[in-house]
Amino acid sequence: MSATLFGQSVLSGIFAGSLYALMGLGMSLSWRYLRVINIAHFGLVFLAAYMTYEFAGVRGFSALAVALLLIPLFFMLGVIQQVLILRFNVNEFSSLIVTYGLAIIAEAVIQLIWSADFVRYENRALHGNVEVGTLLLPMADILLVVIAVGLCVATWAAMRFTWLGKALRAGLDNPAIAAAFGVPNQRLLLLVSGFSAALAAVAGVFVALLYTLAPSQILSWLGVVFAAVLLGGLGNPLGLLAAGMLIGVSEAITMAVTAPSWAPVVPFTILILLLVLWPQRV
Amino acid sequence: MLKADAVCVGYGEALALSNISFDLGPGELVAIIGPNGAGKTTLVNALARLLPIRSGGILLDGENIARLTPQQLADRGVAIIPEGRRLFTSMTVEENLELGCYRAAARAHKREGLEQAYAMFPILGERRRQISGTLSGGQQQMVAFARALMARPRLLLIDEPSLGLAPVIIKQVFETIARIHATGVSILLIEQNATKALEAAQRAYVLDCGQMIASGTPDELRQRPEIGAAYLGHGH
Numbered sequence: 001m002s003a004t005l006f007g008q009s010v011l012s013g014i015f016a017g018s019l020y021a022l023m024g025l026g027m028s029l030s031w032r033y034l035r036v037i038n039i040a041h042f043g044l045v046f047l048a049a050y051m052t053y054e055f056a057g058v059r060g061f062s063a064l065a066v067a068l069l070l071i072p073l074f075f076m077l078g079v080i081q082q083v084l085i086l087r088f089n090v091n092e093f094s095s096l097i098v099t100y101g102l103a104i105i106a107e108a109v110i111q112l113i114w115s116a117d118f119v120r121y122e123n124r125a126l127h128g129n130v131e132v133g134t135l136l137l138p139m140a141d142i143l144l145v146v147i148a149v150g151l152c153v154a155t156w157a158a159m160r161f162t163w164l165g166k167a168l169r170a171g172l173d174n175p176a177i178a179a180a181f182g183v184p185n186q187r188l189l190l191l192v193s194g195f196s197a198a199l200a201a202v203a204g205v206f207v208a209l210l211y212t213l214a215p216s217q218i219l220s221w222l223g224v225v226f227a228a229v230l231l232g233g234l235g236n237p238l239g240l241l242a243a244g245m246l247i248g249v250s251e252a253i254t255m256a257v258t259a260p261s262w263a264p265v266v267p268f269t270i271l272i273l274l275l276v277l278w279p280q281r282v
Numbered sequence: 283m284l285k286a287d288a289v290c291v292g293y294g295e296a297l298a299l300s301n302i303s304f305d306l307g308p309g310e311l312v313a314i315i316g317p318n319g320a321g322k323t324t325l326v327n328a329l330a331r332l333l334p335i336r337s338g339g340i341l342l343d344g345e346n347i348a349r350l351t352p353q354q355l356a357d358r359g360v361a362i363i364p365e366g367r368r369l370f371t372s373m374t375v376e377e378n379l380e381l382g383c384y385r386a387a388a389r390a391h392k393r394e395g396l397e398q399a400y401a402m403f404p405i406l407g408e409r410r411r412q413i414s415g416t417l418s419g420g421q422q423q424m425v426a427f428a429r430a431l432m433a434r435p436r437l438l439l440i441d442e443p444s445l446g447l448a449p450v451i452i453k454q455v456f457e458t459i460a461r462i463h464a465t466g467v468s469i470l471l472i473e474q475n476a477t478k479a480l481e482a483a484q485r486a487y488v489l490d491c492g493q494m495i496a497s498g499t500p501d502e503l504r505q506r507p508e509i510g511a512a513y514l515g516h517g518h
Contacts, residue, residue: 163384166373170381173370176332180364181433182356182385 004134009256010249015141017228017248018148019210021241022203023221024229025152026196032235033168033192035092036085039222040099041200043106044074046218048204050114053213057121063205070201078197079190086186103218111215121208140209147202149241156237168192224251227267231274246270283308283468284329284437289338289348291321291328298324299492302338306437311459311469313483315476315513321492322472323365326441329470330362331355342437356385361435365442365472367426371415375406378414378425382432391434399428402461420451427458437468444475456482476513480504488513 023045030038048070056063081102090098126140159165170178171185179185207213228247232240247270251263285305291298299321306312316322327333329340331352340348347355361382370378379399383392400407403424409417414425423443430438440459444452456478463469463482473479480486480500488496488509496509503509 163380163389166377166381167384169373169377170370170384173372174368176327176352177362177364177368178370178381178384179352180330180332180356180362181381181429182353183381184353 005256006253007135009252011135011137013249013252014245015138015144015248016251017241017245018141018145019203019206019244020221020225020228020248021152021232021244022144022148022199022206024225024232024240024244025155025237026199026203027225028229028232028234028236028240029155029192029199030196031229033172034082034085034189036082036090036095036099036193037092038099038196039096039219040081040102040106041196042218042221042225043103044077044197044200045204045207045221046110046213046215047106048074048201049208049211049213050110050119050204052205052208053119053121054114056123057119057208063123063125063209067202067205070205071198074201075194075198078194078200081197082190082193086189107215107218110218114213114215116215118212118214120212123209126209140206144206144210147206148244151199151202152237152241159235159237164188164191223264224267227271231270283310283343284470285341286329287339287341289325289328289340290336291324291333292336297336297492299328302489302492302494304487304494304497306468306470309466309468310485311463311471311483313471313473313479313486314489315473315479315486316489317513318474320489322474322489323441324492325489326362326365326439326470326472330360330439353385356433357387359434359436361430361433361438363426363430363438363440363443365445367419367422369414369422369425369429371413373414374411375414375417375425376410378429379406379432382429383434385433388432388434392432395432395434399431402431402458403428419447420454423447423451423455424458427455427462431462435467437470438462439470439472441472442474443471444473444478452478480514 027038027041030036051070052063052066055061056066085095123140126143128139130137130139130142159168167178167183168188171183171188175185224247228240228244232243247267250270251266254266255263283306287303289302290300302325304312304314314322314325324333328335331347331350335348338348339346342358342360347358370381376396379396380392383389383395405421406424406428409421414422417425443455443459447455459469459471459482471479471483480503483500485499486497486503487494488503496503496506504514
């Protein structure tokens, strides 16, 4: 393998890994803090991707404006989802089934509105490439890495250093005592669910920018993002970022030295090794 | 300052506490003693609004707090040192103390509160970055005290502070309670160790089988033969 091919593989792995981390961040937070294993997250990601395609691609609004509108809208959707989950007392494992159902509903809705055909959003502003020596860095991918790394680091810092983050961690350790010191547990959990859905919107915009969309692909990201979330440690944004990159780069190198069809073996091998060798991590 | 009037608390059908009445004046240190299973911790949790109250009223400075949320009670200056410490065990010592002053009114005093806490418990200052769950029982109790003091409480509910601690540490705990009381904080002390509690308190109530069976000054209670025999180990 030439140095250029190797370098380009590592780069494309970093790009893919950034998207895994961006998609996984909301999942990781809701799994850890809400005890909701949120498969519907992928439905939201694709809903945001299709809305980006519709409003920025078909109707010609600016992609940035669409993203800025989707974020508060999806925040509300996340809050509503969590209110319903609390209302119906959905526990951790039944959440897996309930949110899987929601993802299927999202798929049906998308298919109803946009049909089952492939659609593609072409963004001219982010069409270019940056060349570094013999390597090619697409603008959209560079933006993705910046946003994904930025959001993971910012979320980590917020959980570690802010009142909000400390209150959330305290509520996880001991909700009753946290409440006795004034922590509004329920409201904070709604905030987490809203934030996590807003992250799905951001991820969706990048899915629209980078991929051809089809409703049948909604759950195709599930396995690899699951692996990144578990490997990174629940509620650990920096671990998730590292795990996403590790999986992305390993996949890309596997594809380069073997064949693209071998790529899915990587995340699952890592996940199985993790579960066997280090089960307490999960 | 605090007045409970015929408070009943129950789990399902059974009443854990029936017709509990007591009062605590401003700046007073009142103890509630009683054996294991008497309902002491149930009473603390009901007062801290962590358990629902079936009937009866609890007045804090004349306001009925029986239906408030724990957060609203915290806003009124009540802090708790719960049984078994119940720290935020995955968080550092300092983060635990910071959570003590989470409510808006207390936050402004964070820096000052930390300084006071580390002056009172120097070992916590040395271990401020340590995960609180890895401290010894006595040190965890210090964190629980410091966390509650960070809230700048007017009323402190202390539940079984001596539980599971070595005698030398228990002595320090009661010295700490006396120091806090000397600063003017009203204290309700719930304690199984009746001897220690009666030494510390100005007045005391005896709780058994979910009912208040006696009250008075420590001297009065010590002189009552049935109390001495049952709770203080005097015998004959």
